[in-house]
Amino acid sequence: MAILKISEPGQSPLPHQFKKVIGIDLGTTNSLVAAVSHDGSGEGEFPAVLNDLEGRAMLPSVVHYGIDGADCVGHEAMALAAQDPFNTLASFKRLMGRGIDDIDDLQQFNVANDTVSTDQKKSTAMIRLATVAGDITPLEASAEILKSLFNRAQARLGGPIEGAVITVPAYFDDAQRQATKDAASLAGLKLLRLINEPTAAAVAYGLDKADDRLVVIYDLGGGTFDVSILQLSDGVFEVLATSGNSSLGGDDFDLAIVQWALTQVGCVADDLSPSEYRRLLASARAVKQQLTESEAKSIDFTCANERHQLNLSRDQFNALITPLVNTTVEVCRSSLHDAGLTPAEIADVVLVGGSTRVPLVQERVAELFQQKPKVDVDPDKVVALGAAIQADVLIGNSSNADLLLLDVTPLSLGIETMGGLVEKIIHRNTSIPSSRGQEFTTYKDGQTALAIHVLQGERDLVADCRSLARFELRGIPPMVAGAARIEVTFKVDADGLLEVSAQEIITGITANIQVKPSYGLADNEIAEMLKASYSYAEQDRDARMLAEQKVEAIGLIDAVKAALLVDADLLDEQQLGDIRQSIETLLLDIDTNNTLIISQSVAILGRETESFAALRMDQSIRTALQGKNLDDVVE
Amino acid sequence: MRRKLHRLINRTIESKTHTVKLEKNFFKLFELPQQFDTDSVAMKRRFRVLQRNFHPDRYIGKPPQEHRLAVQLSAHINTAFATLSDPVKRAEHLLNLQGIEIDHQQSTIKDNVFLLKQMEFRETLEQAAFEKDRLALSNILTEVSDDFKVCQIEFAKKIVNLNSTESQSLTDSLCNEVSKMYFYQSLSNELNTNIRLLSQ
Missing domain, CATH: 3.90.640.10 (ATPase, substrate binding domain, subdomain 4)
Structure with missing residues (x-):
């Protein structure tokens, strides 16, 4: 678009005025940094990985800590791993945005002998690893890697770096993305964007040159697995569906x-x-x-x-490894299903990540898509190269100004409603940025505050989803249950980060929160979520029905009790006795956790209060006819 | 097209006001005729043009206010595209634009033949799912998809008359068709999930 290329006066991007920006692939096992260099004419653009002084592209994502803090990273740190295992941190990307409760099995994480700090009291806090330098969060260790790559880039490019694009697994949830963003600020980097690894790989392949085509990126790294299905056309990279497992690699x-x-x-x-x-x-x-x-x-x-x-x-x-590889194939299938596509419709399959060198992985992917997957670009470098290209475009250096990445949110976002259920507000595979509001109401008479619990995941019950944040909307004027109108709005930005706000529409009272996640759910639960939402469908449905039935029962009891307080005199002794008896029975039945029994009791109480409701309505109408405002008689 | 978009930007993004005027009529936003049948190729093309102009990535390095407004606009475009791409949401949007609201939880379908059919479909689905009969599920899916299409055709035909005739019965029957579509869509999704689970 021509209008986007118009520069402010004095700011025209002459060749010598290219801004220095970098792309970083912050990996579980290895990390890389890349940049696009421009030749004098401003036409040629050459993305390349920046090597260290010894000519090595990859920086092992390992940090060694001494008494005064991090003393070395990368190859040097890795050399110390066997001799000083307690102070050498590795594979910490798998702990990003995770709490102590998430890791019952440390050996699973390849940080086998890094001890979890014992003075950790709050189970919701981000996990810390004890070293001689004190307790270190994975966020801090990641920042050390970012700093090292940043310094390398500054030395190679000779000058201040004006910004960076950092890649994250597409299947990273809000907590993991936020932790990565925080690591960038800790490292002093100006973060232009977080982009998803498979999307970055697609950019590096430049598959968009051809006309409208569907592409699958299969990305198996050291610690994470992602699959993204993209539609490419004329510089636009549109993700149709994404899935994965953030603890498989x-x-x-x-x-x-x-x-x-x-x-x-x-x-x-x-x-x-x-x-x-x-x-x-x-x-x-x-x-x-x-x-x-x-x-x-x-x-x-x-x-x-x-x-x-x-x-x-x-x-x-x-x-x-067959069971592990089968898991990834199954994820590919379900993602195709989400996009409403069959394997035959896919024009290209691209393999990304060092683990795709494993022959069995290549065989199984070829088998699923009935074609030989592409491995033209070094699977270790392709993500960093794509990030560098995107950074160059974002800062306005590139002549390739039509390049645009349209991504989706990998997991559904919602809030807790009565009975421990999750009401999804933004569904997975929704294009981002996204903004969606939903109206809720108060549940009890005179309720003046509403607790909002933000969750991420595919399951129906709160307990099965990741808790992202809790906040309260206070100062709602007392009204009868159901009269207040509270609009909860979810906004997901282009980085996939969530912001939630709530507003009581009648009074205009607002509350909002930049979601700073609590880290309290088992790691494998995230990985299980999508699969589980299918295979546990029946179990979920039963649990949902019971929870809904309980909510209905308690709501009914509260409503009847409130009505009795005001209008008990409308009933005779017999009617009053029957209703009170039915309330008692229902209260006992709720504890049986039997949906059928509760629903029967609810029906009985409902029937018994029918005439009571009619009497109350008659009285309200009469009062209104006598000139009194209906609002005066509503408690 | 470019000139037009430029004007739109001037009016919204670069204005000093703190809100943008979001076009609530998604058909207008996408420059499509306000009718049920849509040209999906033209829609996709327009979607890309709009995102190319308003995606927040185009506003990096611009004042944060502009970037913030771009996030809002880009999200609105995504919502519009998702609405127009989905037959049920598109039908609802057409009715909403005429001031007609549908509540899926409240509305009851006043069509006894359909209600009977609905119950039959449910029973056959449960039976087939219980017996893990993939073929039976596929057969129901075909039938449901056909009925879904018939509903869409009916709706498309009837909505044309909405402007000329102010009739409550027409409104009711349109709402009825949307409720049916909603049912067929949910049932298709359920069938697809069941079929997928069985093929694992």
């Missing part, structure tokens, strides 16, 4: 080998010293990588100082 392949090796020699993980465990994990990773080329490889390790050597064939390895 190549690390799990390594752990499968570790588990296999320990079982073979009759050991358990606890038999190994922290150093031995780290060494075994490193050997497992090396064997996994070698099995891409070789048919079999030996693995050496010690368990309680006893040496072992085992032989692992590719077939054996494939058998170990």
